[in-house]
Amino acid sequence: MSRREKNVEIxxxxxxxxxxxxxxxxxxxxxxxxxxxxxxxxxVAVLPSGEKFRVSSQSEAITLLIRDFHLHRG
Structure with a gap:
């Protein structure tokens, strides 16, 4: 049985x-x-913990923040 997709608003x-x-x-x-x-x-993408990551574009920074949230806090 597969999971239902859940839409969230960021x-x-x-x-x-x-x-x-x-x-x-x-x-x-x-x-x-x-x-x-x-x-x-x-x-630069800055996590809530204060950790900073230099990235090449704003879309890459947004992807990094969403991925971190999903992996560690979501």
Whole structure:
């Protein structure tokens, strides 16, 4: 028997990042998935734990945050 697919709504909110730069915060309900920000021209994904990952694009950063949430907290 297979599982039913479950749709969830992730919201993007423009905010100020940890270093004062503009950032996009991803949330699932009230729980934060993390931030996507720029640092020296590079895109950075910041997990709620504070861990940072340099990625090549904003879509890659969003994918990384969703994957981390799904694997470790979802």
């Amino acid at each position: 919201t993007e909110t423009e905010t100020v990042g940890v270093d004062g730069n503009p950032a996009t915060e991803l949330k699932l309900g009230t729980e934060s998935l993390g931030l996507v920000t720029e640092d020296g021209g590079k895109t």
